[in-house]
Amino acid sequence: MIRFDTITKKNGHQILFLEASAALNRGEKIGLVGPNGAGKSTLFRMIAGVETPDDGQVVSEKNVSIGYFNQDVGEMSGRTAVAEVMNGAGPVSTIAEELAALEAAMCDPDRMDEMDALVERYGEVQARFEELGGYELEGRAREVLAGLSFSQEMMDGDVGALSGGWKMRVALARILLMRPDAMLLDEPSNHLDLESLIWLEGFLKGYDGALLMTSHDREFMNRIVSKIIEIDGGSLTSYSGDYEFYERQRALNEQQQQAQFERQQAMLAKELKFIERFKARASHASQVQSRVKKLDKIERFEPPKRRQVVSFDFPQAPRSGDDVVVMKNLHKAYGSKVIYQGLDLTIRRKERWCIMGVNGAGKSTLLKLVAGTTEPDSGSVVVGASVRMGYFSQHAMEILDGENTVLEALEAAHPRANQGGLRTLAGCFGFSGDDVEKRCHVLSGGEKARLVMASMMYNPPNFLVLDEPTNHLDLDTKEMLIKALASYEGTMLFVSHDRHFLSTLSNRVLELTPEGVHQYGGGYTEYVASTGQEAPGLH
Known part of the structure; x- marks a missing residue:
């Protein structure tokens, strides 16, 4: 095709x-x-x-x-999210816009004298809309948007008021509706x-x-x-x-290529040794000449190309007390929206809690309460003895000073540290050589995430609080982070939408639902087995 x-x-x-x-x-x-x-x-x-x-x-x-979705969604405003999604379907979207404008006009008391003409035009436009399957299309558009977690209010609101991430979902929905x-x-x-x-x-x-x-x-x-x-x-x-098959096959191909290369190198070394040893002897001249010709004709095998992958290494942190965080009778609301009402939770040493919940359930709020960047309305959050916390948030990536270099960003965060130590730290997180002189505004999302993690690890924490740490990481870097965290000795509290990350690293689950907060004694894999669902919003 x-x-x-x-x-x-x-x-x-x-x-x-x-x-x-x-x-x-x-x-x-x-x-x-x-x-x-x-x-x-x-x-x-x-x-x-x-x-x-x-x-x-x-x-x-x-x-x-061909439908092409990429991260550059362009300008969106002046339409509802539904109209924007239907816009990819051709002429029907223009008719849908005229229909909405006519409906608004018919409700406008200042245009009562035009009512007959408006009603007549509305009938014509509505007939054409039906003829093109407009009502089915709008239903399908709403279905796709609902699948991508849009509320009815967001579907009917101006798409220009949405954040970049939600606009991306609108752009994706447009391609999905187009089929x-x-x-x-x-x-x-x-x-x-x-x-x-x-x-x-x-x-x-x-x-x-x-x-x-x-x-x-x-x-x-x-x-x-x-x-x-x-x-x-x-x-x-x-x-x-699938991807797992590809990984296994690629590793096998690399092993075979390496073995082939090593066998050839051993053979070449043997032949060159013979040539070197007998090249001055007249009695072996024809043999030497024959081997030289043979070597010239051999197609040389290349060793496999090794991908440069960052290798994370979490330094050993001092031991914390057994109770890392104790939350009692926690209340938190934003205006009329109640997030927590009487939450009790104790996080103990070496537990790895993942927090599950739909958008707006309060996942990031809980991390902020633990990290102390927001206060509860009532109740208490007590961090235990000898706990040294490392907090990774998307906000920390957003507030990096774009004009600072990688090294300057680390120096600003740790003014008493010596430069040699910070360069070593940067190297552990993939910023080697001249990379430390890169300015923050030219860093990719993955590089910013690594820089924030590096800064967080300067004084090794024994308690990691992580809000979507893999959001900007590519597959290889994400895999290295998961391996490093799997051998991390401390306690963890984290939010992630990556199921591989969740199942590999969690040993406790906190589920936030409209019906209440539920605690599960096993990790994400056990949670899926016991609830029969991969996420709380999929009843």
Whole structure:
């Protein structure tokens, strides 16, 4: 359906693709993987026709409709979220807007004298709207938005009033409603809560078109794709299987390539030793000459390319007391919205609590109460003896001074620390050499997250409070963080929508629901087994 025929593409001096070929066939669901900067977004743009290859061609079958979702959602305002989503469906959206304007006009007392003309026009527009399946389309638009966690109020409100993350959901809903022949989704799992993520998973499983997507969520990818295309070193390599199969196969290929390379190196060393030993002897001249010719003709094997992956290392923290945090009769409300009413919770040493709950249930509020960045209306939060807390929040990433370098940001946070120690710390979190001189405003989301974590780890905490720590991390970096936290000796309280993170690291669950707060003695895996659901909002 869509083919890449020996495409070559450069970005400045960097070669992204060199005579690379691959295909997206009807009904295939493919995960696109590769290190940051490898060219995943460029590949999407070439399929969508936004960019062209320098050489080779991207070929699409005739009349194939393509829906392309990326992180750059553009300007949105002046329409309701529903109208914005329907806008991708063509002329029906224009008619829907006129219908809404006529309804408003008919309710306007200042336009009573125009009522006959308005009613007549309304009848004409309504008939056309029905003819184009407008009412079914609006119903489907609302269904998609509800799946992505929109309330009715948000659906009917001005899309311009929404935050960037919610606007991204509107842009995603527009592509989903369109149901094109081929869907290109660049990081659709970003900015989604767990409930929306699970809904999207179900939607994409039932979608019968072709799908090409990237995602930093391995569980999401595993459940949807049955093929992986990897971009690495300018080439496109296909693997028939999900992400876990790809990981195993790639590791196996690397082992085989390494073994092949080592065998050849041993053979070459042996041949060169013979040549060196007998090159001066006339009696062995023909043998030496024959071996030299043989070596010249041999195709040399390359060792496997090792990806540069950050290796996190959490230093050993001093032991805390047994009771890390004790909350008693906690009350917290924002205006008329009650978040907590008489909450009691004790977090003990080495417990790893994950907090589950729909948007607005109070997950981040609980972390702020524990971290002391917000106060309860009544009740108490007591942090135990010898507890040294490290608090990671999205807010900490937002308030980094853009003009500071990585090193200056660490120095500002820890003015008494010596520069050598801070450079070592930065190196542990992937900022080596000149990277410490990068200004914060040029850092990617993942780099900012690593910088905040590095600062948090300067005085090793024995209690980690983490609010969505994996939000901006790519698959490899996320995996390294999970491995590091798995061997962390302290106590943890965290919010995450990544199911791999939740199941690997939690041993306690706090579930926040409208019916009340529930505590579960096992981790996320046990929670799913006992409740029969992967998230609280999926009854």
